[in-house]
Amino acid sequence: MKKISGTPLLKVRNLFASVEGKEVLKGISLDVEAGAVHVIMGPNGSGKSTLAYALMGHPHYEVKSHLSKVKSSIEIGNTDVLNLPTEERARAGLYLAIQSPIAIPGVSVMQLLRTAYQLLHIEQSQKINETPNIQNPVLVRRWQANGMGLTEFVRRVKQFAGQLRLDESFLSRSVHDGFSGGEKKKVEMLQALVLAPKIAIFDEIDTGLDVDALRVVGKGIDVLRRQKTGVIIITHYNRILRYVTPDVVHVLVGGKIVDTGAAALAGKIEKEGYAKYL
Amino acid sequence: MQNTYKYGFHKPENYVYKSKKGLDRGVVEYISKRKNEPLWMQQFRIRALGQFYHKPLPLWGGDLGGINFDNIFYYISPTDKIVSRWEDLPEDIRDTYDRIGIPEAEKKFLSGVSAQYDSEVVYKSIKSMLSKKGVVFLDMDSGLREFPEIVKQYFGTVIPSGDNKFAALNSSVWSGGSFVYVPKGVRVDLPLQAYFRINAANMGQFERTLIIAEEGSFVSYVEGCTAPIYTTDSLHSAVVEIIVKKGARVRYTTIQNWSTNVYNLVTKRARVEEEGVMEWVDGNIGSRLSMKYPSVYLVGRKARGEMLSIAYAGAGQHQDVGAKAVHLAPETTSQIISKSISRGGGRTSYRGLVQIMMGATKSKSKVVCDALILDEASRSDTYPTMDIDEQDVSIEHEATVSKIGDEQLFYLLSRGIGKAQAESMIVNGFIEPIVKELPLEYAVELNRLIQLQMEGSVG
Numbered sequence: 003m004k005k006i007s008g009t010p011l012l013k014v015r016n017l018f019a020s021v022e023g024k025e026v027l028k029g030i031s032l033d034v035e036a037g038a039v040h041v042i043m044g045p046n047g048s049g050k051s052t053l054a055y056a057l058m059g060h061p062h063y064e065v066k067s068h069l070s071k072v073k074s075s076i077e078i079g080n081t082d083v084l085n086l087p088t089e090e091r092a093r094a095g096l097y098l099a100i101q102s103p104i105a106i107p108g109v110s111v112m113q114l115l116r117t118a119y120q121l122l123h124i125e126q127s128q129k130i131n132e133t134p135n136i137q138n139p140v141l142v143r144r145w146q147a148n149g150m151g152l153t154e155f156v157r158r159v160k161q162f163a164g165q166l167r168l169d170e171s172f173l174s175r176s177v178h179d180g181f182s183g184g185e186k187k188k189v190e191m192l193q194a195l196v197l198a199p200k201i202a203i204f205d206e207i208d209t210g211l212d213v214d215a216l217r218v219v220g221k222g223i224d225v226l227r228r229q230k231t232g233v234i235i236i237t238h239y240n241r242i243l244r245y246v247t248p249d250v251v252h253v254l255v256g257g258k259i260v261d262t263g264a265a266a267l268a269g270k271i272e273k274e275g276y277a278k279y280l
Numbered sequence: 281m282q283n284t285y286k287y288g289f290h291k292p293e294n295y296v297y298k299s300k301k302g303l304d305r306g307v308v309e310y311i312s313k314r315k316n317e318p319l320w321m322q323q324f325r326i327r328a329l330g331q332f333y334h335k336p337l338p339l340w341g342g343d344l345g346g347i348n349f350d351n352i353f354y355y356i357s358p359t360d361k362i363v364s365r366w367e368d369l370p371e372d373i374r375d376t377y378d379r380i381g382i383p384e385a386e387k388k389f390l391s392g393v394s395a396q397y398d399s400e401v402v403y404k405s406i407k408s409m410l411s412k413k414g415v416v417f418l419d420m421d422s423g424l425r426e427f428p429e430i431v432k433q434y435f436g437t438v439i440p441s442g443d444n445k446f447a448a449l450n451s452s453v454w455s456g457g458s459f460v461y462v463p464k465g466v467r468v469d470l471p472l473q474a475y476f477r478i479n480a481a482n483m484g485q486f487e488r489t490l491i492i493a494e495e496g497s498f499v500s501y502v503e504g505c506t507a508p509i510y511t512t513d514s515l516h517s518a519v520v521e522i523i524v525k526k527g528a529r530v531r532y533t534t535i536q537n538w539s540t541n542v543y544n545l546v547t548k549r550a551r552v553e554e555e556g557v558m559e560w561v562d563g564n565i566g567s568r569l570s571m572k573y574p575s576v577y578l579v580g581r582k583a584r585g586e587m588l589s590i591a592y593a594g595a596g597q598h599q600d601v602g603a604k605a606v607h608l609a610p611e612t613t614s615q616i617i618s619k620s621i622s623r624g625g626g627r628t629s630y631r632g633l634v635q636i637m638m639g640a641t642k643s644k645s646k647v648v649c650d651a652l653i654l655d656e657a658s659r660s661d662t663y664p665t666m667d668i669d670e671q672d673v674s675i676e677h678e679a680t681v682s683k684i685g686d687e688q689l690f691y692l693l694s695r696g697i698g699k700a701q702a703e704s705m706i707v708n709g710f711i712e713p714i715v716k717e718l719p720l721e722y723a724v725e726l727n728r729l730i731q732l733q734m735e736g737s738v739g
Contacts, residue, residue, distance in 0.1 A: 058694050061690070062686075088690060089694075091694075092695055093696045100691065104685065106705070108708065108712030109708075117701075121697060197696075
């Protein structure tokens with residue numbers, strides 16, 4: 003197993019999660035370091051997506067342990083976000099690329115990126131002493147975040163879009179409104195690149211993608227890795243692993259991580275399946 | 281939920297004349313005499329008064345039980361003369377306008393301002409461009425004085441005084457409003473804008489607008505208003521009549537943001553002749569109850585009518601709004617797009633009529649109404665009526681009701697956007713197809729209003 007140095011950006015301890023009273027995650031612990039790519043594999047119903055949503059704080063998932071003595075935590079940097087609402091987790095540096103994202107008519111991709119970026123990089127934005135929630139087309143000209151004006155920001159967004167081979171026209175379209183499966187995945191990836199989170203989780207990023215799109219998404223993950231973002235890829239098919247070499251592979255079965263290893267573990271599972279863990 | 285009205289300040293009342301409360305023939309005659317009106321107008325008013333007494337309150341729509349017709353001033357005149365320069369306005373009136381930012385708006389966009397302060401227009405400036413082209417843009421009282429023949433020819437022809445109880449009321453006590461006349465073939469490129477504001481307790485606003493677009497002409501008229509809060513109910517009952525001649529096009533845009541004690545009962549109708557186009561863009565954000573159904577009567581072949589409307593109802597509000605399209609000639613088309621948002625126990629109703637008369641062959645109509653409900657306490661209803669007397673026509677009707685989806689909200693939250701802002705983004709996105717039809721400053725203001733409503737009412 004390849005050794006990764008540095009203190010983990012994400013530290014999960016004893017995470018439990020229930021959906022409608024049914025316990026799906028049964029004590030997950032996980033460390034993800036800056037620039038590391040972790041893959042979480044597992045059969046259907048093993049709790050992979052639940053892990054993604056529980057980390058992001060989706061209200062449908064109750065993260066209380068049935069064993070009261072166990073203390074759970076989700077630390078990002080030095081903040082325990084376990085009891086924080088979703089938006090606070092995002093502001094702490096967590097990003098989730100959603101598997102089948104829903105459309106938001108009338109809200110353009112650029113507007114979403116602009117609004118989110120400013121909120122996520124609020125310390126650097128504060129010097130302009132302006133409320134960050136600007137939707138006013140006139141005031142938008144004064145948009146500034148992280149020492150960047152809007153023109154510079156737009157230029158960066160377009161550059162990332164180009165790398166993902168996403169036509170610039172998508173930036174002015176409503177978020178995921180009428181997008182194909184591949185376009186949705188690219189727009190989720192684009193947000194990860196632009197928003198530069200500490201930890202990015204990709205839930206089934208490889209389903210429904212053709213080879214070209216898989217390659218593009220793989221390139222996106224490489225960029226994130228270089229940006230020192232810690233990456234978690236959740237996958238059922240592991241097709242993405244032909245384009246990304248992970249640092250760590252975890253096997254999730256029955257709500258528990260039952261095996262952890264280097265990239266080779268993924269290949270082994272592809273050949274042998276999950277039988278030995280069941 | 282505390283719903284504080286942003287523009288809820290009001291200035292000390294300073295009026296030259298205030299009629300007594302209540303309505304009788306004496307009040308109507310006084311109004312007419314004071315305005316030095318021709319006899320026909322006085323007779324029109326008196327006949328309308330009889331119709332007002334005679335007509336029952338509508339039994340459908342919203343709850344009108346809170347209106348006490350005896351407790352309303354029917355005429356107020358803030359200043360004796362109409363001024364045309366900003367500096368000549370009384371200071372407290374200028375101050376009021378400053379607070380709603382009118383001078384800045386004027387500098388940028390206005391081609392002419394006719395601002396109504398209570399019942400009479402006190403401030404107007406008309407750029408020379410308009411008069412050079414022969415375009416008339418006056419307050420209705422001046423219009424009647426300066427162009428009595430034109431007014432007499434069209435006044436009350438699109439909306440007869442006996443059309444409904446509130447049209448009759450307006451016809452008997454109307455004051456102010458705009459008179460617009462666009463000569464044949466003239467295009468007015470900048471929108472004509474009128475701002476007005478109620479500032480007298482218990483005062484009714486009964487402005488009357490008449491727009492005549494001659495053959496092949498074009499004009500866009502924009503009105504928007506804000507009003508201060510009062511402890512007693514206030515009545516706003518306007519009448520807007522528009523005549524669109526052959527091949528002409530008129531766009532009429534309203535953003536209504538009355539304070540939430542105002543009854544806003546407005547009759548708006550356009551008669552559209554051959555190949556003419558009428559567009560109503562209607563935003564209803566304020567008022568306690570609005571009942572407003574902008575209408576088109578398509579009387580000439582290939583006439584077209586479009587109605588876009590947005591309604592927002594918060595706590596204690598009922599927006600009963602919609603549109604009417606009456607097809608009286610062949611190959612006429614109408615399109616009605618309505619979007620409504622209700623939250624905090626607010627209620628929106630879409631009420632619409634599409635009527636295709638015998639002989640209006642090959643006519644087309646499309647109605648789309650979408651409602652967004654933000655919480656369990658709120659309500660939305662749809663009352664569409666189709667009355668089709670012709671076979672060879674095309675009618676489409678789509679209606680959707682949606683709630684802000686948990687998944688949409690979660691998506692935006694997961695991007696670091698707070699709940700209130702996320703909701704306002706979703707709502708602003710929902711109304712975006714209509715907002716983009718508005719002049720820029722109105723679009724900005726509407727987005728801001730929605731945002732304030734969202735953020736002011738969370739928690």
